[in-house]
Amino acid sequence: MLETVQIPALSDNYVYLLHDADSGRTAVVDPPEAEPVVAELERRGWSLDWILNTHHHWDHVGANLALKRLTGCQVAGFRGDARRIPGIDRMLAGGDRFELGASVAQVLEVPGHTLGHIAYWFGEADLLCCGDTLFSLGCGRLFEGTAAQMWESLCKLRALPDATQVCCAHEYTLKNARFALTIEPDYPPLLERARQVEALRTQGLPTVPSLLGEEKITNPFLRADDPDLQARLHMRGSPAVAVFAELRRRRDRF
């Protein structure tokens, strides 16, 4: 059994504690600051074994060294980005298995936001820690990779089961929903989703994690090959990569 705890950090980051109940092993995903993580660990009486990093940005690795010092934990991250991940101990690459006690994550390489971005998929727990690759109703900006790389990465994530909980690293959903509505203003599943998101945010509640099955239906960035969405952009029959690139360009300006 894998227990998860979502911890808000900075202004709009989410950090996840993952606790394998049988072994007592605990990991934290992408901590930018140590204090809220340590407070939550103490509240639950858990000791930290691992930091799992998805990519090198400061708002994901900022607390690596402090948490290592405070807890004696180790750091896992992408092999190819080892020099950009402070305190890395365990080098991972696509296809690797990461074991947190009996809970096993498959490591997926998902470049685009950065070239060395990875995701952790705990298949048995239906949990995906995807950093800044896939967001609820959105996706990460292309800081280092190309649209083709990001589209391929998103297709990799889209292939996972519908029941997968998407534990992304930012609360960007409301702005993403408003953007998605500029593309498909009368798409019923999106309208319904946008209503739910507005209601949650009005109450100050998180919209994350979301279900991958819902993302597949409503997230425009997972639907660049959908003829209905393509028609909205007057790009029917265009290559999915070109449609994805157009969506990303529009979102960058939104």
Ligand code: ZN
């Ligand atoms: Zn990032």
Ligand code: FE
């Ligand atoms: Fe980020």
